[in-house]
Amino acid sequence: MQRVGFIIYPGFQIIGLAAATAFEVANLVSDPPVYDVSVRSEAGGTIRGSDAVSVDSVALDDTHFDTLIVLGGTGIPVSSPNLLEYIRTAAESVRRLASICTGAFVLADAGLLDGRRATTHWLMSPELRTRFPAIKVEEDRIFLIDGAIWTSAGMSAGIDLALAMIEKDLGRDIARSVAQKLVLYHRRAGGQSQHSTLLALEPKSDRIQSAMDYARRNLRNTLAVEELAEAAHLSPRQFSRLFRAETGESPAKAIEKLRLEAARLMLEQGRHPIEVIARETGFDDRNRMRRAFLRAYGVPPQDIRRNLAEA
Structure with a gap:
């Protein structure tokens, strides 16, 4: 089983967890199931999102993950030193480290996007570029892959990111089947513009x-x-x-x-x-x-x- 961890924090955006459903559906259409998905946070317990929704989470520990995905929030996340150290350490062993929306600021705070191409929600791209001039910010992308680092735009783009990961792991037919079961009108490629x-x-x-x-x-x-x-x-x-x-x-x-x-x-x-x-x-x-x-x-x-x- 491939372990996929979603990292949340107070004020995270609940739509980011829709990407977890893509992995859940992939398990339904593949035989045997492939993904073990969990929601993680720095201290564990119940974490309140950006609206009136709270989610139970497991504390970050030494569990090895194949894929770690940092969710975004309605604003720019404030990363604690412990979280940043965890992400830096995890980056040395995970196959994929990803962010959805403003989760890119967490990866940037950890120094993992320097010299890389990255994207985030188009509204926050100028701020990412200003704060971290060493990042090659491309604001008009659904998602970007630079080595082991994956970054995506905001909101529903996290689902496109997850589908691309599933296609990489299990092939195009499985990814297409997952998209159909999610009732997506069509799958968006990473290079597609955020502006339709x-x-x-x-x-x-x-x-x-x-x-x-x-x-x-x-x-x-x-x-x-x-x-x-x-x-x-x-x-x-x-x-x-x-x-x-x-x-x-x-x-x-x-x-x-x-x-x-x-x-x-x-x-x-x-x-x-x-x-x-x-x-x-x-x-x-x-x-x-x-x-x-x-x-x-x-x-x-x-x-x-x-x-x-x-x-």
Whole structure:
């Protein structure tokens, strides 16, 4: 059994423990069960979270863990010397040491993120960068892996972190099955932006949401207004008018943003040539994709891939 420990402290954010459920479900779909999950704190006992929820915990001791995950809080955690020493010592023996949200500040206080790439909730990234200039903070990532250190964004990103760990341990099929049982709409890769295009557009009606979901799943298609309108069960004229009223943008501009988001993620994953990425995301050719990247990001796709390789 692989021991997975979640470290909490007064004021921890309860949503971070949702990541523990991913390991729990992995045990249900794998045979035999793989993970032994426990919640730990410095002194043990009942620990009150950020809201009216308290959780029982076991005191930190010399138990060996395969994976230790430090949860975040609503603010920046204040780490005690004993906790920091425990984490420094554990880092020498665990296979993975991770943080969710502002738990990155605990790892940073312990000196374990110096010279590493790391992320946290986008709201707290500037503070992490200011306090710890030796860390290569990348605020627009769902999670990052740098050697044995894993860091994730805030809130629900801890579930994405846990699913990535499960995939690493048990394979993609098990991780996909866990995600389905958690009723996740889709799994997010680590390089995905913390800012979703679909969320930013925020369509209000089910019909426009359905059309955007259809577009995201079919980026290779032309996705003309007629095709999107059919997915929304509206006439093209009704669709265009309602789309702009709900999102403030034209369908063409919104589709380009979805294509850009998908293309950038594929670039960051680094597995496909740019010509393939352009085709898979509906840009058709690399020149059209290049022009879109210059408009949106000010740099061509090659520069984004080169910068990631040098990071």
